[in-house]
Amino acid sequence: MMMLRRLSSALWFCAPFVVLLVLWAVFIPYFDVNPRLFPHLSSVIQAGIEGIKDGTLIQHISASLLRVAVGTVLALLIAIPLGIAMGVSPIISSFLTPLFRFFSVLAGIAWIPIATLWFGYGFGAITFVIFNAVFFIVTYNTLLGVSTIPLQVRNAAASLGAGRWAMLTEVLLPGALPNIVTGIRTGLGFAWRGLIAAEMIATNLGLGYMLFVARDFYRTEVIVLGMIVIGVLWLLLDRLVLAPIERATIERWGMVQRA
Amino acid sequence: MKDLTIRNLSKTYFDPYAGTNVTAVHDVSLKVEQGEFVCIVGPSGCGKTTILNMIAGFIPHTGGEILVGGRPVKGPGPDRGVVFQSFALFPWRTVLENVAFGPKMRGVRKVERERIAHEYLALAKLTEAAGRYPAELSGGMQQRVGVVRALANEPDVLLMDEPFASVDAQTRMTLQEELTRIWQEKRPTVIFITHDVQEAVFLANRVVALSKGRVLDDIAVDLPRPRSWDALNDDARFKELSGRVLQLVRSA
Structure with a gap:
């Protein structure tokens, strides 16, 4: 029953895309659109198959995913402890909050010019942009998460004998987790957009680069293929990795309502 | 289980709005013997929750x-278990893990602390709920968990801060009866804060009436146990004691 509902909701999710593809397959040839302006569906599929066969598409995808993974993991490693420290110390939090407000606005592609000066073109600069997109949002959300833990729950843990370490691992971290997960989802969304922009400027590998170079040769089928891959990868990441984590933890705990 | 002594306890804090010092608790002395059940009763703002928070x-x-x-109290510690009005369960832990939390903090290994938790859950008729999360339980069941979570850590003193104030009236009566039963079985030293005079008389060996941060009187409750609402509702002695406490609290 559960499986059936899952399946039908997945099918319903795909339905508008199928309609879009059908419209594309019918109308672009029908109006005889110049392929330099917009490609036929068949040539995009062809480009996809070629990209997989000669390995270039996979190379671009894995380069992009690796940057996102490294940038995100580094950001989380620093952001979560910092956010918790800010959450428990009013002094640290009130001192750093204005800075975080400022840099949240800046976070993203505004960093690309200086990042390329610091790290050169390529992996370092782009990972740095990802790092920034995730870091500030997750830190701020962690801080927010810690401050939403009811005082009584912390008091309960203390009166059951929790010391500093147990308070951190048993109360503050799980208590802030709903906000941390929200922060990661939002941050990764920004990071993914920032990634494509950064790759157009600061590298010679990755999905953004693939799009940008294809433009020089009027290869609209590669551009559109890249756009589709970017969108699909994000949906997969969000639906198959992030959403299930949320379901298995904080929804079960009744700490957020199902969206 | 140990006794609790409070001598000349007071709490003064600076009220930034009034711009003056406010005395919430004024020179309160109280001795609670080992295994005794004492209720502190008084209207809101009388300082009873402040006293409990200090203990x-x-x-x-x-x-x-x-x-x-x-031993003098310095900060929170496992020698004083607390049951909160807001339950304050850990939403990210199952009922079993909530109850096993205290023993876990003491370093009791997993098999043993789960055995302890199961034993206490059975005491509160919660065996079925062991694997569920707090959000999946009714308020009454959540507070049963709150009570046995505190008890499972075997504190010297059990502090209860209006624990049944946020559940419905029928559930409250059931919880009160269960609490007296559990207390008779385990005989913990209990300090129970409430504004409900009947609740105080129903539960306690002694009722301490409080007003404006001062102790008004200390009344022994000699009603027989086990106690049930069916038996006490029309009990003359229960009515007399409740009436006395109510008059004390209202006249102040």
Whole structure:
């Protein structure tokens, strides 16, 4: 029953895309659109198959995913402890909050010019942009998460004998987790957009680069293929990795309502 | 289980709005014997929750002393278990893990602490709920978990801060009866805060009436146990004691 509902909701999710593809397959040839302006569906599929066969598409995808993974993991490693420290110390939090407000606005592609000066073109600069997109949002959300833990729950843990370490691992971290997960989802969304922009400027590998170079040769089928891959990868990441984590933890705990 | 001694306890804090010092608790002395069930009753703002928070060590006291088994209180600790009005369960832990939390903090290994937790869950008729999360339980069941979570850590003193104030009336009566049953079985030293005079008389060996941060009177409750609402509703002695406490609290 559960499986059936899952399946039908997945099918319903795909339905508008199928309609879009059908419209594309019918109308672009029908109006005889110049392929330099917009490609036929068949040539995009062809480009996809070629990209997989000669390995270039996979190379671009894995380069992009690796940057996102490294940038995100580094950001989380620093952001979560910092956010918790800010959450428990009013002094640290009130001192750093204005800075975080400022840099949240800046976070993203505004960093690309200086990042390329610091790290050169390529992996370092782009990972740095990802790092920034995730870091500030997750830190701020962690801080927010810690401050939403009811005082009584912390008091309960203390009166059951929790010391500093147990308070951190048993109360503050799980208590802030709903906000941390929200922060990661939002941050990764920004990071993914920032990634494509950064790759157009600061590298010679990755999905953004693939799009940008294809433009020089009027290869609209590669551009559109890249756009589709970017969108699909994000949906997969969000639906198959992030959403299930949320379901298995904080929804079960009744700490957020199902969206 | 140990006794609790409060001597000349007071709490004064600075009220930034009024711009003056406010005395919430004024020179309160109280001795609770080992295994005794004492209710502190009084209207809101009488300082009863402040007293409990000071005993628990959540807030510092500004005068006098608090001794548990002769040792002065400095901050929260597992020798004083607390049951909160808001339940304060850990939403990210199952019922079993919530109850096993205290033993876990003491370093009791997993098999043993789960055995302890199951034993206490059975005491509160919660065996079925062991694997569920707090959000999946009714308020009454959540507070049963709150009570046995505190008890499972075997504190010297059990502090209860209006624990049944946020559940419905029928559930409250059931919980009160269960609490008296559990208390008779385990005989913990209990300090129970409430504004409900009948609740105080129903539960306690002694009722301490409080008003404006001062102790008004200390009344022994000699009703027989086990106690049930069916038996006590029309009991003359119960009515007499409740009436006395109510008059005390209202006249102040």
